[in-house]
Amino acid sequence: MNVLILGGAGMLGPYVARELAPNHNLRITDIRPPEEDLPGEFFLLDASDLDGVVAAAAGMDAIVNLSVLRRDRKTAWDVSTRGCYNMMQAAVTHGIDRVINTGPHYTVAGRHITEMLDFGIVPDIPPQPGTNLYALTKAMGLEICRVFTEHHDISVQHYLFYNFKDPAAIQPGEHYAPYVISWENSAEVFTLGLDIDLDALPSRNEVFYVFADMPHGKFSNEKTKRILGFKPRKDVENLWK
Amino acid sequence: MRILITSASHDRSAALANHLAQHHEVRLTERTHVETEHEFALSGLGHDNSTNLLTRGIDAIIHAVEPLPEEDISSQLDAATRCTYNLLMAAAEEGVRQVILLSTLDLMADYPAGYRVDETWRPLPQTQPPTLTKHMAEQVSREFAREGSLDVRVLRLGEASDATVADAVVDALAQPASLAAQHRSKEEGARDPWPITHVGERPQ
Numbered sequence: 319m320n321v322l323i324l325g326g327a328g329m330l331g332p333y334v335a336r337e338l339a340p341n342h343n344l345r346i347t348d349i350r351p352p353e354e355d356l357p358g359e360f361f362l363l364d365a366s367d368l369d370g371v372v373a374a375a376a377g378m379d380a381i382v383n384l385s386v387l388r389r390d391r392k393t394a395w396d397v398s399t400r401g402c403y404n405m406m407q408a409a410v411t412h413g414i415d416r417v418i419n420t421g422p423h424y425t426v427a428g429r430h431i432t433e434m435l436d437f438g439i440v441p442d443i444p445p446q447p448g449t450n451l452y453a454l455t456k457a458m459g460l461e462i463c464r465v466f467t468e469h470h471d472i473s474v475q476h477y478l479f480y481n482f483k484d485p486a487a488i489q490p491g492e493h494y495a496p497y498v499i500s501w502e503n504s505a506e507v508f509t510l511g512l513d514i515d516l517d518a519l520p521s522r523n524e525v526f527y528v529f530a531d532m533p534h535g536k537f538s539n540e541k542t543k544r545i546l547g548f549k550p551r552k553d554v555e556n557l558w559k
Numbered sequence: 560m561r562i563l564i565t566s567a568s569h570d571r572s573a574a575l576a577n578h579l580a581q582h583h584e585v586r587l588t589e590r591t592h593v594e595t596e597h598e599f600a601l602s603g604l605g606h607d608n609s610t611n612l613l614t615r616g617i618d619a620i621i622h623a624v625e626p627l628p629e630e631d632i633s634s635q636l637d638a639a640t641r642c643t644y645n646l647l648m649a650a651a652e653e654g655v656r657q658v659i660l661l662s663t664l665d666l667m668a669d670y671p672a673g674y675r676v677d678e679t680w681r682p683l684p685q686t687q688p689p690t691l692t693k694h695m696a697e698q699v700s701r702e703f704a705r706e707g708s709l710d711v712r713v714l715r716l717g718e719a720s721d722a723t724v725a726d727a728v729v730d731a732l733a734q735p736a737s738l739a740a741q742h743r744s745k746e747e748g749a750r751d752p753w754p755i756t757h758v759g760e761r762p763q
Contacts, residue, residue, distance in 0.1 A: 366633075368632075368633050391605075391606035391641070391644075391645065392605075392606070392641065395637065395640055395641035395644070396637075396641075399636070399640050399641070399695075400633055400636050400637060400640075403632075403633075403636055404633075406686070410686075428702075446702075446705060447702060448702050448705065448706055449644075449648070449702050449703055449706055449708070451644075454644065454699065454702055455640075457698075458640055458695060458698060458699065461694075461695070461698055462691070462695070465684050465685075465686055465691060465694070466686050468683075469685065469686050470686075
């Protein structure tokens, strides 16, 4: 499969590229050059550049969006919200029916609205990101994707993450969020998302929480395991053991 | 009451300004310069202090979310999302009491003709303006209302005269959401921070 990865030179991108490279042809873009050699072809691209994103998607079978800017009040909207519009417009233009979008867990469950109070939080609750810039800009990107899936034959899988860890660097007693995954484990879900029969997805717009099995029960990754066949590694358990 | 109206270059904003100026102090703003007899402030609705200054001392904002002439889709989306966020963030910081978002009943146009569609129905935006941009502005404003930092009232405007729209705006200004909520019974719910009102006929 020919796969366009937007924002592929960031923190998660190299892990995803190495995971996908053996079985897919990768076209990786980012607003900045990668700090290490990445498989496939690479070129510089701003995800907020509509024409550039549409051009980059030519000949692709799937788009993976890893682009993210968290804090700047201008670029966060450019990348996380308008970037999603550009990606979906590119998918429409080139007849691409498989899109994987990413974001933080509070794209759906805002930190102060849900996480502080509830347990067993699933990804299918109506989004309630609050006004946190990162959460809201990503939530608006998700909403744009959803609207496109209502009008076009495009399936979007949204993979939401929270806290990434390098298992080898975990220190006893260190702080961690109630929703953790290793970098390598997180990359594996993208293979599943590219392999899954799109008709096996419950709808054309599906949200998944991607994290290791954790004992706290704050969030649920059951849907990700059940539908995508995701297998959490047991490589971050030193955080609580 | 001091009222700020956005999208000053749009006819509806101009008509509202003329109507409201009879009883209120009105300030218009736009992302480009506009000739008007009312007080006018040029603002890109950025996240710098100028947006705070724009909203300082304002009691209510009527956010019209209209495009500039010949504005491309990317810029329209930017205005509907980022600029709405900046405006509402500044409004919350400056203690603005109320925001009235002027949306569109085009969001309900895809329901079959003859259906009695009301405000409890799910909006059906297209992938292009105006419905996509109005819908996104609604979604951004909803989060401010959800957090309780602002009272936001949404008026979804259908086929309606300027006078009808002006009457709806005046009604909304007279009944801030939190005040209206005070008159509801506990059984109905303590507070409706994001009331939506359909104005005029639904396009079909």
